[in-house]
Amino acid sequence: MRDTLKRTTALIVLIVAFCAGVGYLVFGICTNGGKWATERVNSHIYSNGTTSTSGAILDRNGAVLVTSKDGERIYNSSRGVRMSTLHIVGDTSGFISTGTQSLYRTKLSGYNIVEGIYGILNREGKTSNITLNIDSEACRVAYNAFGEYNGAIAVYNYKTGELLCSVSKPSYDVNDVPPNLLRSEYYEGVFLDKTISGIYTPGSVMKIVTAISALQNIPDIESQTFDCDGEYEIGNGSVICFEVHNHVDFEGALNNSCNFSFADITLQLGAKKLLATAEALGFNKQLYSGDVPLKKSIFRPSDSDRVELGWAGIGQSTTLLNPSHMLGIVGAIANGGKGLAPNRVKSFSTFFGQYSPVANTWFTIDSGIAAKMKELMRSDVINRYGEYKFPDLEFCAKTGTAQLDDADSHSWLAGFSARADLPLAVVCIAENGGFGSGPATTVTNEVMQYFLDVYTK
Ligand SMILES: [Zn+2]
Numbered sequence: 001m002r003d004t005l006k007r008t009t010a011l012i013v014l015i016v017a018f019c020a021g022v023g024y025l026v027f028g029i030c031t032n033g034g035k036w037a038t039e040r041v042n043s044h045i046y047s048n049g050t051t052s053t054s055g056a057i058l059d060r061n062g063a064v065l066v067t068s069k070d071g072e073r074i075y076n077s078s079r080g081v082r083m084s085t086l087h088i089v090g091d092t093s094g095f096i097s098t099g100t101q102s103l104y105r106t107k108l109s110g111y112n113i114v115e116g117i118y119g120i121l122n123r124e125g126k127t128s129n130i131t132l133n134i135d136s137e138a139c140r141v142a143y144n145a146f147g148e149y150n151g152a153i154a155v156y157n158y159k160t161g162e163l164l165c166s167v168s169k170p171s172y173d174v175n176d177v178p179p180n181l182l183r184s185e186y187y188e189g190v191f192l193d194k195t196i197s198g199i200y201t202p203g204s205v206m207k208i209v210t211a212i213s214a215l216q217n218i219p220d221i222e223s224q225t226f227d228c229d230g231e232y233e234i235g236n237g238s239v240i241c242f243e244v245h246n247h248v249d250f251e252g253a254l255n256n257s258c259n260f261s262f263a264d265i266t267l268q269l270g271a272k273k274l275l276a277t278a279e280a281l282g283f284n285k286q287l288y289s290g291d292v293p294l295k296k297s298i299f300r301p302s303d304s305d306r307v308e309l310g311w312a313g314i315g316q317s318t319t320l321l322n323p324s325h326m327l328g329i330v331g332a333i334a335n336g337g338k339g340l341a342p343n344r345v346k347s348f349s350t351f352f353g354q355y356s357p358v359a360n361t362w363f364t365i366d367s368g369i370a371a372k373m374k375e376l377m378r379s380d381v382i383n384r385y386g387e388y389k390f391p392d393l394e395f396c397a398k399t400g401t402a403q404l405d406d407a408d409s410h411s412w413l414a415g416f417s418a419r420a421d422l423p424l425a426v427v428c429i430a431e432n433g434g435f436g437s438g439p440a441t442t443v444t445n446e447v448m449q450y451f452l453d454v455y456t457k
Helices: 002-037 079-084 105-109 118-122 136-145 203-217 250-255 259-280 306-312 323-334 367-385 438-456
Strands: 064-069 072-075 130-132 151-157 163-169 225-228 231-234 237-240 246-249 338-340 345-350 353-355 361-364 395-402 410-417 424-430
Touching: 079 136, 136 151, 136 163, 136 438, 151 323, 151 438, 163 438, 203 250, 203 259, 203 323, 203 367, 203 395, 203 410, 225 259, 231 259, 231 306, 237 259, 237 306, 246 250, 250 259, 250 367, 259 306, 323 338, 323 361, 323 367, 323 395, 323 410, 323 424, 367 395, 367 410, 395 438, 410 438, 424 438
Parallel strands: none
Antiparallel strands: 064 072, 130 345, 151 163, 151 424, 225 246, 231 237, 338 361, 345 353, 395 410, 410 424
16 A cells, blocks of 8 residues: 555656656747757758858848848848948848847748748748848948948837838948958957947937936926036036037027036936936836847936036936937937837748737836927027038937047937928937037938938928
8 A cells, every 4th residue: 555655656756747847848949949949050050150041131122131042141232232231131140149130040040839940941932031120222321421430320210119220330241251350440349230239428419318307307497597608617627618608598508518507407406316317218227129139328427526427417427328229219209208119120920920020118208398308409400500401301409429538529419300201210420520410410411311202202
């Protein structure tokens, strides 16, 4: 009797252990199967470590950016398109980890939970394609507009989250890889998509965040005035303006990007309130643009050093900003307060049918404050930058110059069109573009004019 009990117990333990093992295996296959099957050691999918059999990547207009033929990856026939979409499409070897070929390799391989990679091996042509929201012609226009400058630009539809244009420079031609790619200083960081993995000192585009915080926390901010004499003294230090702006109100302070006024506003706010606004807008947080993790923007203001706090409020100090994150912030202002994440993928096929991802919401700001910021950024263009620089765009913007200790400043622009038929926001950074926002303004306008032509006529 005791023997029977022992055997029964042992059997039950074995059955439970077996079921747990099977469960663990099934769970593993469900969650990681695609990743395991598409590891680079799988010679069915890769030859010499590069993707040989994989689905096509198309842009929003059906242009084929890359596809497979006879076990080879074939890229778009235009060198300009290949160069400008390099970081979005990715390379065949996976050096560009945020490229679509790398991020979505499981989907592109045609792997599915029911058939595994059987579908890929036995049904030639049954790999899955991915259609992007990207307009490759817009990318080509943007890339050319950068001229000699390096940098990044991203344009998206702030109402839908569709990422229409995303370019990172320097780039190279995958069909004609430069022999000095890994050695030349020019190509340093070439595998990083700066729109996603770049962080820069924001300079005055940070005043957008400080202005939002002021509207949230300082009740009489719109009736305050400031008397800029070019230097805002704080204890034994100061924050410098590069011009003397004299008597300005809040709007005039933003129009002229007056450091004096914004240092004053920052000290009125204090580190805690400014940080609360910044964090509610995604600073110090891991943001995802669909499946794409962004490099975190960093903001660490402190009340212990008032001079440093003053500089932090105008985007200098230790503050670092990711371009795609900034796109979401201006997108929120344009979109009545709702900041959508930029969304690269339009659709892809799965075993169960076609799937279209929806853009996630990063943050929301009060709609009244969004409307006020929109008005102020429109006023920046009308009263300071000049309508003629952005013809027919009803453009709203804030420019910035990120001062660097050891090189020419980076020029920034963050803005959007207020036209109902052109709901697009844009962020552009031209590295070492020098003072003022010259090159960032030029690149932005050229790309926006392309969209104006294509999408509103
Ligand atoms: Zn000033």
